[in-house]
Amino acid sequence: MMAGLGLAPEQTQRIERDGDVVAARQIGRHLAAEIGFSRPEQALIATAISELARNIVSYAERGTIAFATVERDLRQGIRIVAEDRGPGIPDLHAAMTDGFSTGNSLGLGLPGTQRIMDEFDIRSIPGEGVTVTVVKWKSR
Amino acid sequence: MDDIIASSAGGHGRPGGHLADQLRWFDITETDRRQAEALAVTADELAEPIIEDFYAHLLSFEDARRHFRGEEQIARVKQGQLKYFRELVSASLDEDYVRNRRRIGQIHERAGVTPTLYVGAYAYYLHRLGHRVMAKMQDDPAHALPLLLSLIKIAHFDMSQALETYVEAREATIEQREREMSELPTPVLKLRDGLLLIPVVGTLDSYRARSLTVKLLEGIRDHRARAVVLDITGVAAVDSAVANHLIQTMTAARLMGASSVLTGLSAEVAQALVKIGVTGEALRTAGDLQHGIEMAERMLDG
Amino acid sequence: MAVRVPILRQGRTLIASIQEDLSDGDILELQSRVLEDVIRHRATGVIFDVSALDVLDSFGTRTLSDIAAAVQLRGARMVIVGIQPEVAFSMVLLGLTLADVPTALDLETGLAMLGRAA
Numbered sequence: 204m205m206a207g208l209g210l211a212p213e214q215t216q217r218i219e220r221d222g223d224v225v226a227a228r229q230i231g232r233h234l235a236a237e238i239g240f241s242r243p244e245q246a247l248i249a250t251a252i253s254e255l256a257r258n259i260v261s262y263a264e265r266g267t268i269a270f271a272t273v274e275r276d277l278r279q280g281i282r283i284v285a286e287d288r289g290p291g292i293p294d295l296h297a298a299m300t301d302g303f304s305t306g307n308s309l310g311l312g313l314p315g316t317q318r319i320m321d322e323f324d325i326r327s328i329p330g331e332g333v334t335v336t337v338v339k340w341k342s343r
Numbered sequence: 344m345d346d347i348i349a350s351s352a353g354g355h356g357r358p359g360g361h362l363a364d365q366l367r368w369f370d371i372t373e374t375d376r377r378q379a380e381a382l383a384v385t386a387d388e389l390a391e392p393i394i395e396d397f398y399a400h401l402l403s404f405e406d407a408r409r410h411f412r413g414e415e416q417i418a419r420v421k422q423g424q425l426k427y428f429r430e431l432v433s434a435s436l437d438e439d440y441v442r443n444r445r446r447i448g449q450i451h452e453r454a455g456v457t458p459t460l461y462v463g464a465y466a467y468y469l470h471r472l473g474h475r476v477m478a479k480m481q482d483d484p485a486h487a488l489p490l491l492l493s494l495i496k497i498a499h500f501d502m503s504q505a506l507e508t509y510v511e512a513r514e515a516t517i518e519q520r521e522r523e524m525s526e527l528p529t530p531v532l533k534l535r536d537g538l539l540l541i542p543v544v545g546t547l548d549s550y551r552a553r554s555l556t557v558k559l560l561e562g563i564r565d566h567r568a569r570a571v572v573l574d575i576t577g578v579a580a581v582d583s584a585v586a587n588h589l590i591q592t593m594t595a596a597r598l599m600g601a602s603s604v605l606t607g608l609s610a611e612v613a614q615a616l617v618k619i620g621v622t623g624e625a626l627r628t629a630g631d632l633q634h635g636i637e638m639a640e641r642m643l644d645g
Numbered sequence: 646m647a648v649r650v651p652i653l654r655q656g657r658t659l660i661a662s663i664q665e666d667l668s669d670g671d672i673l674e675l676q677s678r679v680l681e682d683v684i685r686h687r688a689t690g691v692i693f694d695v696s697a698l699d700v701l702d703s704f705g706t707r708t709l710s711d712i713a714a715a716v717q718l719r720g721a722r723m724v725i726v727g728i729q730p731e732v733a734f735s736m737v738l739l740g741l742t743l744a745d746v747p748t749a750l751d752l753e754t755g756l757a758m759l760g761r762a763a
Contacts, residue, residue, distance in 0.1 A: 553734075556734055556737075557730065557731075557734060560730030560731075560733055560734060561730050563730070563750070564729070564730050564750075567750060567751070568750075569750065569754065591737045591738070592737075594737050594742050595730075595733040595734055595736070595737040596733075597742075597748060598728045598732075598733040598736055598737065598742070598743060598748055599728050599729075599730065599733050599748065599750060600726065600728070600748045600749040600750040600751075600754060600755075601750065
């Protein structure tokens with residue numbers, strides 16, 4: 204299986220307006236269902252995508268979300284990469300604290316997303332954008 | 344030094360995985376093996392009387408006596424021991440040897456031979472053997488001592504193999520038990536229309552807590568429940584992580600429109616809940632299951 | 646933009662039944678329509694039926710809280726009904742508790758709840 208080698212062609216959704224947020228979470232949900240995630244896990248994944256996509260719309264105006272199937276130690280998972288070329292996050296530490304928000308959000312987005320996914324990585328260069336990579340593994 | 348410690352520590356569990364490193368850690372050289380082997384004939388001669396003494400010693404303990412079912416069994420075990428000590432002296436200390444020692448360690452562990460019994464028996468044997476060898480070689484004590492010292496090194500290596508199997512066996516038992524505890528099914532009981540009781544039993548790790556939440560929520564939907572009693576009398580340990588899971592579960596139930604009551608909290612658990620900032624307002628609790636059910640029924644009727 | 650969520654009226658209760666995944670814009674549009682309708686029909690209760698939703702993220706949840714607060718300021722009560730098990734599960738993990746909005750299992754229970762309060 205291609206996905207096992209991490210070579211599966213990634214599916215990418217452009218994120219420019221809030222309709223794209225809906226599209227992104229639906230793509231993610233379908234892929235999660237295909238991989239065999241349980242319904243509660245599908246909901247978690249869709250919610251995480253929604254938060255990541257909204258951050259792009261709210262803070263960076265445009266970006267992309269890429270979806271891929273991943274595999275490690277015979278375990279399958281889904282990897283989601285949210286990328287934008289916006290202003291970046293000046294204080295990552297603060298952004299990862301519950302309740303922090305500089306824009307039109309509840310401030311739970313990033314820490315909440317980290318809580319519901321298994322792996323979470325955020326990189327931000329001020330002035331160049333933000334890349335958030337999250338992975339959820341199927342429970343055995 | 345660090346790498347030796349790391350490798351010898353990391354080597355346990357895999358027979359022969361780092362045998363060379365282990366031997367190096369015990370500082371067992373070719374000389375030691377040769378010297379131990381030089382004792383083979385003497386040890387062989389002496390083994391039988393030592394073992395006789397040892398069993399007299401052993402059987403003077405009532406606990407130990409109860410392990411044996413009769414003379415025949417004692418004779419058989421003595422033979423086994425004789426062979427064990429003989430192998431110790433002439434051992435090639437290769438991977439087969441280690442495998443065999445570990446297998447014997449497992450047999451001991453299963454039979455209830457404790458590390459104390461095991462090490463004690465070893466000490467007894469080495470001590471008696473030492474005295475007898477010295478007595479036998481009294482004309483040449485300077486020659487006898489290094490032989491014995493080498494044998495002691497090898498004996499310690501040998502003991503370590505058996506002790507590792509003890510640790511492994513215990514770890515496996517604990518893991519097994521934890522797995523059993525975490526796989527205990529969580530029943531969702533319908534007490535009457537609209538009222539569910541969920542007795543949570545065992546350990547509540549985060550994986551199981553999540554599946555408990557999902558089960559509870561699906562139960563609410565499937566039974567159209569409006570009230571839930573969550574009884575945690577049977578939960579092994581409630582730390583703040585578990586308390587958090589319980590609160591999440593009850594919050595999720597509320598989102599679906601069901602009220603919940605938590606019962607079976609010990610004083611410590613109540614403390615843990617207070618510590619993470621839970622107040623009576625956020626969490627309805629009742630002293631015992633009976634009161635919890637009554638409380639839930641009032642919520643249904645009210 | 647087409648009206649995606651019809652608001653039904655039953656006596657003095659308004660029922661907004663969300664049938665599909667809504668964008669943030671759709672939710673905001675729904676918010677202003679509900680508030681207008683509460684005034685226009687002098688509604689005493691509002692029910693948001695979200696049973697068809699399979700995601701309710703931080704924006705959706707916060708907007709529902711905002712709507713509930715505004716509905717209350719207009720003298721009516723709001724109940725959210727039909728949050729699905731997996732939605733409730735992910736909301737809680739995300740830290741979204743909707744603490745200030747009453748919830749009910751389904752439309753029927755929600756209506757009963759508003760009926761009792763009236």
